[in-house]
Amino acid sequence: MDCFFCKIINKDVPSKIIYEDKSVLAILDTYPRVLGHTLILPKIHAENIFDLPDDEIEGVFKAVKKVAKLLEKALAPDGFTIGINHGKVSGQTIEHLHIHIMPRWLDDKGGSIHSVVNNPPKEDLDEIKSLIEKFKSKI
Numbered sequence: 001m002d003c004f005f006c007k008i009i010n011k012d013v014p015s016k017i018i019y020e021d022k023s024v025l026a027i028l029d030t031y032p033r034v035l036g037h038t039l040i041l042p043k044i045h046a047e048n049i050f051d052l053p054d055d056e057i058e059g060v061f062k063a064v065k066k067v068a069k070l071l072e073k074a075l076a077p078d079g080f081t082i083g084i085n086h087g088k089v090s091g092q093t094i095e096h097l098h099i100h101i102m103p104r105w106l107d108d109k110g111g112s113i114h115s116v117v118n119n120p121p122k123e124d125l126d127e128i129k130s131l132i133e134k135f136k137s138k139i
């Protein structure tokens with residue numbers, strides 16, 4: 001399999017590793033959007049969160065918490081944006097799940113998660129809720 005993040009995890013490609021445990025490798029993003037921009041890479045190859053086995057989720061998200069705390073101590077940001085680009089349409093460019101941790105500062109001129117899209121639905125919330133609830137038994 002020709003996966004760039006698997007190569008990083010296998011240490012075939014160098015990276016700036018800031019944390020590692022049995023579930024993840026945490027690396028500084030090669031093209032940081034902000035000081036401390038970090039990627040959490042699950043060690044198991046999964047294209048997205050749907051492909052990540054349930055028994056890996058706990059370890060991955062515990063690592064997200066640990067690394068955010070590490071960044072908080074090291075860099076003293078005012079907050080974080082933590083997120084996943086899931087699918088090409090959202091901006092995912094490498095098909096190996098990764099969680100972005102972006103330290104945030106009051107004067108960083110960035111936006112919230114809300115700023116990634118602004119296309120409010122025409123349907124009302126009750127209509128959307130009942131549409132979604134029809135599929136609850138299928139997950």
Ligand SMILES: [Zn+2]
Nearest residue numbers: 003006045096
């Ligand atoms: Zn991979």
